[in-house]
Amino acid sequence: MKAETIFSQIRYEESRDDAPPGFPSLPEVPGGRYTDPAFFALEVERVFRPAWHLAGHVADLPEPRSYFIFDKLLGKPILVVRDREGEVRAFYNTCRHRGAPIVKDAAGRCNLLRCQYHSWAYDFDGRLLSVPDAHDFPGLDKADRGLIQLRCETFEGLIFVNEDPKAIPLVEWLGPLAEEWRTADLRALVPDYRWSRVIGCNWKCALDAFQEVYHIKTLHPTTVGAALDHHATAISLLPNGHSRMCVRYAHGDCETRPDGGWSDRSVYEQTSVAHTMWPALNVPWRIGSGKFMMFWPRGVDQCEVQIIGVGMPWGEGPLPAARQAGNDQFDSILMEDVENLEAIQASLESGAFTGMILGYQERRLYWSHEQIDRAIGIDRLEKDLRVEQLLSPLVESPA
Ligand SMILES: [Fe+2]
Structure with missing residues (x-):
């Protein structure tokens, strides 16, 4: 311009x-x-x-382990978090156990992403860390049951998400x-x-x-x-x-x-x-x-x-x-x-x-x-x- x-x-x-x-x-x-x-x-x-869709602003994630729910995109509950290293990530707010929402509050901060239904617990990078009574799930490999992540990129403080894993990088898309x-x-x-x-x-x-x-x-x-x-x-x-x-x-x-x-x-x-x-x-x-x-x-x-x-x-x-x-x-x-x-x-x-x-x-x-x-x-x-x-x-x- x-x-x-x-x-x-x-x-x-x-x-x-x-x-x-x-x-x-x-x-x-x-x-x-x-x-x-x-x-x-x-x-x-x-x-x-x-x-690419605007989901919020980094000010909505003031600290590591902050999160908010973004639910405007066709009603899908998307969990946007700042991980322990400060990186912003987005996951479907859907537990890999029975599909229940993991967090219920619209925004907050917590120590672990612990599902409010049966307490399956995930780290902020999406890894499944713990399953209560894990011995009752023979053959369960926690490495296979991490949270499903979406593309998430920030630009000058804005947080964007994209459901297409093959989407071109945000900045390229913005042109x-x-x-x-x-x-x-x-x-x-x-x-x-x-x-x-x-x-x-x-x-x-x-x-x-x-x-x-x-x-x-x-x-x-x-x-x-x-x-x-x-x-x-x-x-x-x-x-x-x-x-x-x-x-x-x-x-x-x-x-x-x-x-x-x-x-x-x-x-x-x-x-x-x-x-x-x-x-x-x-x-x-x-x-x-x-x-x-x-x-x-x-x-x-x-x-x-x-x-x-x-x-x-x-x-x-x-x-x-x-x-x-x-x-x-x-x-x-x-x-x-x-x-x-x-x-x-x-x-x-x-x-x-x-x-x-x-x-x-x-x-x-x-x-x-x-x-x-x-x-x-x-x-x-x-x-x-x-x-x-x-x-x-x-x-x-x-x-
Ligand atoms: Fe107008």
């Missing part, structure tokens, strides 16, 4: 009266992608299971997002905001609302709609279905100073930057803070929106009033979007909806859809559920 490139794109976007030459007219996105249970089942198996999150000083930030709500809409319906600013003048006239100009938006499609959107603040000038000296950080100062990490993580940034918004599927017509906000450390005690006010303002804008969503889903299911038409300003949504089909396998999809693969030529080339 080069500041000058983004600022010049913003100036171009502000000045144009026509769709950019060469931008294809996007075919209708089939409505069944938001309503069809069979399509949803494919998304679960081939989009969500083999993807340009890795450097851009470093530029946003992610490593220095700590959790200062948590929010979650179950919403009666398809997960994409909720995510879509945060991948474009075409709606802000209509839905948020007095909040974001006043603070940002949706015409002054630089959008980049990034590899792996990811994307970035930079919208100039009303007070930002986005001018390159004659003396130069621009750094990528100035993009965060002058514009509202938001990233999508495909499939279902959206991150709006401000200088010194980011909101990691996750859109967890719970069914074809239900999702849970979960947000972990991070900001500068503030010491002990409650968040300072100005910071709290910023988070409260975020809440109220969020509700303007959230209150719209269940009615949209009902409308999508009305029988009148054949599919959606996306414009140039909404191309990030189309790009997400394309990646879903690539993940599912285009040939696995009936023609009337596919989207055409069109936007790859527009992917931003590496800086």
Whole structure:
């Protein structure tokens, strides 16, 4: 992400009266992608299971032998621990004896991971250490009955898990997002905001609302709609279905100073930057803070929106009033979007909806859809559920 490139794109976007030459007219996105249970089942198996997902923050594991349960990914109970050496690991919270959950509390710290049912005990690296009355299990080899581990990698304080043992390393998957999150000083930030709500809409319906600013003048006239100009938006499609959107603040000038000296950080100062990490993580940034918004599927017509906000450390005690006010303002804008969503889903299911038409300003949504089909396998999809693969030529080339 080069500041000058983004600022010049913003100036171009502000000045144009026509769709950019060469931008294809996007075919209708089939409505069944938001309503069809069979399509949803494919998304679960081939989009969500083999993807990297944000499970929490290292601050949630303050010491060796700390743990928490991460249960947002399709309801699976996943035990995230810091082992004795300080390394973060993830296991299914499923005892290798009778399959019961090992820990019951949502978070805590303990000496051993001792199953709350029959006391089979595991170390924090997953090894089965002890079995009560082990002589009654002739032939049991403890080495074969360790906890089942998932891929788990941390990045600048964030903990990600992946159910696919063959997944590419997280940083490779992040691609340009890795450097851009470093530029946003992610490593220095700590959790200062948590929010979650179950919403009666398809997960994409909720995510879509945060991948474009075409709606802000209509839905948020007095909040974001006043603070940002949706015409002054630089959008980049990034590899792996990811994307970035930079919208100039009303007070930002986005001018390159004659003396130069621009750094990528100035993009965060002058514009509202938001990233999508495909499939279902959206991150709006401000200088010194980011909101990691996750859109967890719970069914074809239900999702849970979960947000972990991070900001500068503030010491002990409650968040300072100005910071709290910023988070409260975020809440109220969020509700303007959230209150719209269940009615949209009902409308999508009305029988009148054949599919959606996306414009140039909404191309990030189309790009997400394309990646879903690539993940599912285009040939696995009936023609009337596919989207055409069109936007790859527009992917931003590496800086
Ligand atoms: Fe919105």
